[in-house]
Amino acid sequence: MTLISKNPVLDFSNVNLVRNDQPVLHDINVTASEHRIGIIGANGSGKSSFARLLNGLLTPTDGRAKILGFDLADAVKDVRRNVGFVFQNPDNQIVYPIVSEDIELGLKGLNVPKDQRKAKVEEILSRFGLLHLKDRSVHMLSGGEKQMIALSSVLVMQPKMIVFDEPTTLLDLRNRNAIASTIMALEQYVVLVTHDLELLSDFDRVLVFDEGKIAADDTPKAAISWYKKKMAA
Amino acid sequence: MVQKEDGGLMDLSFYLPGSSVLHRMPTWSKFFLLISFSILFYAIEDLRILAVILAAAIALVVYVRVPVRRLKAMFLLPLFMVLLFSIFSAFVNDLNAGLLTFFRLTSLVIIAACVTVTTRIEDFMAFIENLLLPLSFIPFIKPKTVSLTLSLTLRFIPEIFKLGMDIKEAQAARGLNSNPLALIVPLIVLTLKRADDISDAIDARMLD
Structure with missing residues (x-):
C-alpha cells in the first residue's frame, strides 16, 4: 500500500540543532509526504538526531519543524501523541518486566479504561502472533521478540507515524526479515533510520545525511547509489 | 531472567x-x-x-x-x-x-x-500510586513517578546484572579479571548511558 498525504507529513524549514555546544544539524530544509521515508548516513552524520526531532525528543535550536502539521515549537505533546518511536535496543524501551503490562502502560498514559486496555493488548499481540508471550517475563524473550514487543507497545497507541532508529542492528537474519516485513506492512507513515540499505529498496524516498546536512534526497536506488559512492571515496 | x-x-x-x-x-x-x-x-x-x-x-x-x-x-x-x-x-x-x-x-x-x-507489577504499582495519592500535595511526592521508578528498578536490576557479567567477561578476555576498576568504571559509564537512553524512551512513550 502506498500512502501519499496531500499535506506534508514532514515540513522542516532552516532547522539547526546544537547539542552539548556542538552543531549537529545545519540548515535542514525538507518537505515530505511519502508513506515510507528512509534515512541513511555515516555514524555521526546527524540522522539519529534528525529522527529524534520527529518525535519531539529534541527540539530545533532554530528554524521551524512541523510533523504531521504540528509545530515542534508549541505542540510537542501532539507530536508525541501521533508519532511513535522504536529504538535500536528494545531493552531500553521496555519499562515493565511483564510483556502485557508493558504494552498496557502506554494506554494507561492515554487514560484508556482498564477493560479496553486488556482487549487492545490482546488484539495487538494476536496481530503479530505473540499472544503466547502475554504473561512472559521480558528477560526471557529473544532479541527479535523484544523488538516486536517494543513495536507492539508503540502500535497499540495508534500513532499516525512511526520512527524507527536502526531497529534491525541487533537482530539475526530471521528476526531482521520478520521486522522488515512488519515495517513494510504498516499502514502508518514510516521513517526508518538504518545502515541496512537493503531494507530501503521498496521505500518511497531516501534522505542521505552527511555532516549534519541532507546531502542527497532521491529514490532509494539513486540515493543508495550516491551514498555508496560517497562511502567508497 | x-x-x-x-x-x-x-x-x-x-x-x-x-x-x-x-x-x-x-x-x-x-x-x-x-x-x-x-x-x-x-x-x-x-x-x-x-x-x-x-x-x-x-x-x-x-x-x-x-x-x-x-x-x-x-x-x-x-x-x-x-x-x-x-x-x-x-x-x-x-x-x-x-x-x-x-x-x-x-x-x-x-x-x-x-x-x-x-x-501483577501493574496492580502493585497502582496500589502504591493510590497509597501515595493523599501525599501528592507535598511538592516532591509524585505518585506516578514513584511507581514508575519502582517498576524501572525491578525491570533493570537483571539488565544491569547482565551488563556487569558481559563487562566481566570482556575484561577477563583481556586478562583484567582481577582488577575491580576494570569492571566498575565501564559498568557505571554504561549504566549512565543506558539511563539516558531509557529516559528518552520514557519521553517517547509519553510516560513522563
Missing part, C-alpha cells in the same frame, strides 16, 4: 499467572492482610500456635503453585537472614525467643512471597 555465570538463572520477574483466591483478591486487601498478620504474629507467644501458622504458610505456597525451581531463588536469602536474626535473638535472650523469632519471621516471609507472586 538473567543467565548467571554458573549457568543458573537469576529471576526477578516475581509474578506467576494463576487463578487462586490470592490471585483474585484486590491488591489492597492482600497488603492489609499481610500487615495485619505481621501485628498478629507478634502478639502470639505460643510456639505451638506459631508452628501451626508456619505449616499453614507452607500450605499456601503449595496452594498458589510456586514451582519448585523458584523456591530456592525466592527463599534462600530471606530465610538465611531470618536464621541469623533468630540465632541472634536466641543468644541475646533465650532459645524460646529465638524459636519465636524464627516461626514469626519465616511465616511472614512465606506469606509475603505468596502475595508477591500473585500480584
Whole structure:
C-alpha cells in the first residue's frame, strides 16, 4: 500500500540543532509526504538526531519543524501523541518486566479504561502472533521478540507515524526479515533510520545525511547509489 | 531472567499467572492482610500456635503453585537472614525467643512471597500510586513517578546484572579479571548511558 498525504507529513524549514555546544544539524530544509521515508548516513552524520526531532525528543535550536502539521515549537505533546518511536535496543524501551503490562502502560498514559486496555493488548499481540508471550517475563524473550514487543507497545497507541532508529542492528537474519516485513506492512507513515540499505529498496524516498546536512534526497536506488559512492571515496 | 555465570538463572520477574483466591483478591486487601498478620504474629507467644501458622504458610505456597525451581531463588536469602536474626535473638535472650523469632519471621516471609507472586507489577504499582495519592500535595511526592521508578528498578536490576557479567567477561578476555576498576568504571559509564537512553524512551512513550 502506498500512502501519499496531500499535506506534508514532514515540513522542516532552516532547522539547526546544537547539542552539548556542538552543531549537529545545519540548515535542514525538507518537505515530505511519502508513506515510507528512509534515512541513511555515516555514524555521526546527524540522522539519529534528525529522527529524534520527529518525535519531539529534541527540539530545533532554530528554524521551524512541523510533523504531521504540528509545530515542534508549541505542540510537542501532539507530536508525541501521533508519532511513535522504536529504538535500536528494545531493552531500553521496555519499562515493565511483564510483556502485557508493558504494552498496557502506554494506554494507561492515554487514560484508556482498564477493560479496553486488556482487549487492545490482546488484539495487538494476536496481530503479530505473540499472544503466547502475554504473561512472559521480558528477560526471557529473544532479541527479535523484544523488538516486536517494543513495536507492539508503540502500535497499540495508534500513532499516525512511526520512527524507527536502526531497529534491525541487533537482530539475526530471521528476526531482521520478520521486522522488515512488519515495517513494510504498516499502514502508518514510516521513517526508518538504518545502515541496512537493503531494507530501503521498496521505500518511497531516501534522505542521505552527511555532516549534519541532507546531502542527497532521491529514490532509494539513486540515493543508495550516491551514498555508496560517497562511502567508497 | 538473567543467565548467571554458573549457568543458573537469576529471576526477578516475581509474578506467576494463576487463578487462586490470592490471585483474585484486590491488591489492597492482600497488603492489609499481610500487615495485619505481621501485628498478629507478634502478639502470639505460643510456639505451638506459631508452628501451626508456619505449616499453614507452607500450605499456601503449595496452594498458589510456586514451582519448585523458584523456591530456592525466592527463599534462600530471606530465610538465611531470618536464621541469623533468630540465632541472634536466641543468644541475646533465650532459645524460646529465638524459636519465636524464627516461626514469626519465616511465616511472614512465606506469606509475603505468596502475595508477591500473585500480584501483577501493574496492580502493585497502582496500589502504591493510590497509597501515595493523599501525599501528592507535598511538592516532591509524585505518585506516578514513584511507581514508575519502582517498576524501572525491578525491570533493570537483571539488565544491569547482565551488563556487569558481559563487562566481566570482556575484561577477563583481556586478562583484567582481577582488577575491580576494570569492571566498575565501564559498568557505571554504561549504566549512565543506558539511563539516558531509557529516559528518552520514557519521553517517547509519553510516560513522563
